[in-house]
Amino acid sequence: MSQNVFTLINPQNGNLAFKLLSFDDNSHFDHLQRNNFFSLIWVTKGKGKVKADFAEHQFEENSLLAFSPYQPFMLCVNEPIEGIAIHFHPDFFCIHMHQKEVSCNGVLFNNVYQPPYTKISEQAAQTFTMVLDQMKTEIQNAELAQYELLISYLKIFLITASRLKTEQLEEMKSVPDSKEPVILQNLKDAIELNFKTKHSAGNYADLLNISPKALAKLSKNYFNKTLTDLIAERIIIEAKRELYMTNKTVKEIAYELGYDDEHYFSRFFKTNADVSPQIYRETVGFGKMEA
Structure with a gap:
């Protein structure tokens, strides 16, 4: 072996x-x-x-x-x-x-x-x-x-x-058959523009002028994920990138991502990444190298 x-x-x-x-x-x-x-x-x-x-x-x-x-x-x-x-x-x-x-x-x-x-x-x-x-x-x-x-x-x-x-x-x-409905491209654009300030599925349904139920069904059918999961993943990717690349405090990163409560954000991060922001930074990030 x-x-x-x-x-x-x-x-x-x-x-x-x-x-x-x-x-x-x-x-x-x-x-x-x-x-x-x-x-x-x-x-x-x-x-x-x-x-x-x-x-x-x-x-x-x-x-x-x-x-x-x-x-x-x-x-x-x-x-x-x-x-x-x-x-x-x-x-x-x-x-x-x-x-x-x-x-x-x-x-x-x-x-x-x-x-x-x-x-x-x-x-x-x-x-x-x-x-x-x-x-x-x-x-x-x-x-x-x-x-x-x-x-x-x-x-x-x-x-x-x-x-x-x-x-x-x-x-x-x-390929026309596999083309996503325009609404889903609009959804991706909306998440990209707003994930730091809008965290709920309802926010995006309002933005796109579609019922939350209809948007949820589209998201599940095309991305195989719930809308809440998509938003959470995008926030976590940004948080990880900040923890990787910068020396910003967890509180600063949380605030930039629209969370006033650092502890709430840390719990949200740990739920999705299975480690705390601090452990993530210590085991993966580059911030420690510049400190």
Whole structure:
């Protein structure tokens, strides 16, 4: 088994920095995961169901599943699955800090309106296989600039996957049958503009001049989530980003997100992320590095 797992540990704090894992069953993912690192899981054989955040989705063979730190997920399968997983901590490579380079935030990760997977084409599979082989070789050689080379390979992997996911999202938009009703595009825009000040489902029903019941049904049908879940996810993503990237206090972040009561906000965050804002910052965020 040891040759199927390659791990780098951050010597400063003992946390996982980077891990490459080959799997031939579901034992790693058959229970709820809430990890303090990013996970990319390429299922090369088999299919099943992924439970992530507040929704369930079917995935097929040759799917790449992508999860952010502390995003709850588990895989449910009735047949053996095989594939490769990459885990990396934001201390090793932070997608927020390198957004201009890899553009995967909001595409691969943190897209509350799309299933958390990408269908992998034959061409992308060839690129992935080549890059993963290079990673395996490099991770076993503690040579000069090992981290830099691994990060370069990881960037190639992320860019390839992001391009593919973007193409697939564009294709979905161009197929009339799968096109979302205009009201749902308006809903996404409304959440994006107002999630810091409007937190209830009723707020958005009023904004869009539609009954709460009708909007709730549309949200469930198209996004497989309730409207309340969509709003909560968007707020949590922003809160996580602030905890990652800044030294703002939890009280400041709460206030910017429309919560006057810091303790209420902390409870809301913990309910959705399973850890307190402070623990999240200590185990994932970059704020501590600048303090």
